[in-house]
Amino acid sequence: MPCPFCNPAPEDIVVANDLCYARYDIHPVSPGHLLVIPFRHVGSYFNTTDEERMAIAWLIDDCRALTDRDLAPDGYNIGVNVGEAAGQNVMHLHIHFIPRYRGDAGEHGGGVRGVMPCKPE
Numbered sequence: 347m348p349c350p351f352c353n354p355a356p357e358d359i360v361v362a363n364d365l366c367y368a369r370y371d372i373h374p375v376s377p378g379h380l381l382v383i384p385f386r387h388v389g390s391y392f393n394t395t396d397e398e399r400m401a402i403a404w405l406i407d408d409c410r411a412l413t414d415r416d417l418a419p420d421g422y423n424i425g426v427n428v429g430e431a432a433g434q435n436v437m438h439l440h441i442h443f444i445p446r447y448r449g450d451a452g453e454h455g456g457g458v459r460g461v462m463p464c465k466p467e
Contacts, residue, residue, distance in 0.1 A: 351383045351438040361408045365401035368409050368443070378417045378445040380409050389437045390428050402441060409443045419445035425458060 358369045371379040382405050384398050423444040427434040
């Protein structure tokens with residue numbers, strides 16, 4: 347099966363730089379949920395180059411500017427799943443950029459510690 351993140355269609359790219367691009371998640375957890383993805387097929391954040399890590403960081407800033415302008419969320423979660431045990435389903439690195447809105451996660455707040463619901467906060 348071909349990688350769904352390699353060779354993105356131009357109309358799917360929301361913002362990009364030379365080494366990575368952002369697209370909307372097809373299964374968003376909130377309005378504006380983006381994925382930041384290197385153009386190069388690389389499975390793990392830990393296998394990226396220094397240049398790719400910098401490009402990812404810059405693109406996350408660009409995603410924030412775009413999302414602040416268009417949706418004005420109250421906060422953000424930024425996260426990456428590395429490996430199947432951590433929930434990585436597509437073995438091409440992608441960073442989740444998730445806008446958060448007051449009350450969207452109920453009483454628990456929806457912070458990153460919530461990725462393991464069986465663990466107390």
